[in-house]
Amino acid sequence: MKSSISLGKIFGIPLRLHYTWFIIFALVTTSLVFYFPGDYPTVERIAFGILTSILFFASIIIHELAHSILAIRNGIPVKEITLFVFGGISQITKEATRPNTELLIAVVGPLASLAMAGIFYGLSILLAQAEQTLIADLMQWLAIINVILALFNLIPGFPLDGGRVFRAIIWRRTGNYHRATRLATKVGQGVAYAFVAGGVVIIFVAHLWLNGLWLIFIGWFLHDAARATYQQTLLRDSLSGVKVRHVTDYSCPLVSPELTLESVVQEYILPTGRNCFPVAKETLLEGVITLSDLKKIPRTRWDTTTVQDIMTPVNKLKIAYLNQDILSLLQEMGKTDHIPVVEEGKVIGIVNREDLNRFLRTRVDLEMKLRP
Template sequence: MNMRHSIGLGRIFGIPLRLHYTWFIIFVLLTISLVVYFPGDYPLEQRILSGILTSGLFFASIVAHELAHSALAIHNHIAVKDITLFVFGGVSQITREATHPRTEFLIAVVGPLASLALGGIFYGVHLLLAAHPLLAAFMLWLAIINVILAVFNLVPGFPLDGGRMLRAIVWQRTNNYQKATSIATKVGRGIAYAFIAVGIVIALAYHSWLNGLWLVFIGWFLHDAARASYQQALLREYLSGITVRHVMDHGCPLVARDFSLRDLAQQYILPTGRTCFPVTREAELEGMITLQQIGKISKAKWDSTLVQDVMTPASKLKTTYPDQDILALLQEMNNEIANHMPVIERGKVIGVLNREDLNRFLRTRTSLGMMRLVN
């Protein structure tokens, strides 16, 4: 699920609300099928209006479900980055995982509870609107869909709410977060395969292609989500406490802007084998020059071309600082590809963070982590 394909909708209780583009497809499909499924003797415009209202209330139900998660997270001092609504519901992007199984369980369980409560409320409204059968029917649909939402989310496969609850329980029992995540993910994958298998059976044996395909689609989505969430969980685990200082290149030579490219090549590039150099004056950042930039200049011009003619000026560089959290930085780097970032401390350049070093660091950490899981 790529959260970048989404648009901002403003804030609700201070939490940014985002809409994934798949939501628009669902909103239109839902409104159309509501209008088609509940015909009655009502004028078309009245049915369309009720359909839109019902889709809107369904949307609000999912927001309420996610807000319940977010409220509990915030109550436990876990900041919520945003809430994104997409095809199957919503995702609350919390900035870190809970540190206690009890907290994790509470944050997870409160979403389905909110959906169940909404189901009850819509059922009550359905009874009150008995005089208006069309609206009453839509309210009953909302009551049922909220109960389905609660039940679906209680399926014990990670990363669904039920999977998080399962992980919290295993975590509490074993006191091993990684093992708990691994078990909850395996159960999640098993459930995903079950959805796919049942979908295929329904499609082939009962020729109910649409329902079958729908189940296969949900299974496929769950499988993907389980894998992505597991990797995310591992990454969080391996990178907790790691900052830029641990990964940065401390020995990168600083060069002056009035160096010729030939001097740079002979004195720095060839002896050090490095590919990127901060350009500084008294250790203050003025720019950055990379092997790639130098390679674009023909060798005949290396004597007459200076570093400052080729470098990227400091104003166009993204910088970082030694105590920056690697996880937070990775999220930033994903959005804005920077292969080399000067590391600044008290106004002076103290090194460079290279994407390549970072990737190598991640690979090493991950393979060591895998060994720990196997043992």
């Protein structure tokens, strides 16, 4: 993800900040500055506002770390933890294979939040006794926010932790992973509609525009996330066993590196309508040339420029293998549109994003029909 910046690693897990996080950090800090009573000096309120914000986000990181550490302990790798506008996300790479494991990984996040609420509350009492009222207020706010965080996450609908707990329980009872997933998704969408409806009521009955809009925003986000989680589950299931060789385009012509751009246009692009070609000597991969590489060169130079002058060389390319799992290809592919497929150094074909997307859409579409 390029829309985020790295904060380094914690327990070996990369930690990233999504840009939307800065919006929420500014909002939380500003509202905190006004939350503290006005009889404290402004500088102190700003300083404590920032400090509280940082501790708040540290709480979210600890919540996510709890999920991640338990996932890793159970043999499920965690790619990274990202903080964004709604809090944190642990990118856990696989689903748990047993309901009890899923239950444990899901429930430990809210438990961590509750534990932190307890710690902050204890500190607030101690500090109040020591007559450190401002910092005691700050600790109390952190205790409350951690309780809210735990309760919100325990709502029994996807994609929230409570949704996973709910799915694990249904899964354990029925032994049917798909039914449990579908049910947790339905409940998650129901919760999302309830948030939207609540927001509308607050706007039109109580005339609290900002609070209402905020609820609608959360509802809309939850609805999208529930659907996305469900589709991901379907996709993952439907793609198990599918290999790169199933989506490879074998008919893509290979282009010689010495060819001029003019010849590529006349002999390859115009007759085939293709926009990307593997560049190869014999069948040995040297690079990839795309229509957009070519368009960067002025028309007057097409006669004198060769393919190897402008191609992406092989050492800068991502490469796929025939027997590679399609799921691992999807993870590696990122934003790349074309990946050459290579076997024993020879180019076999190419995987195009468009073909792949059509393949995925068809599979998910069918999967929805096959498992209604």
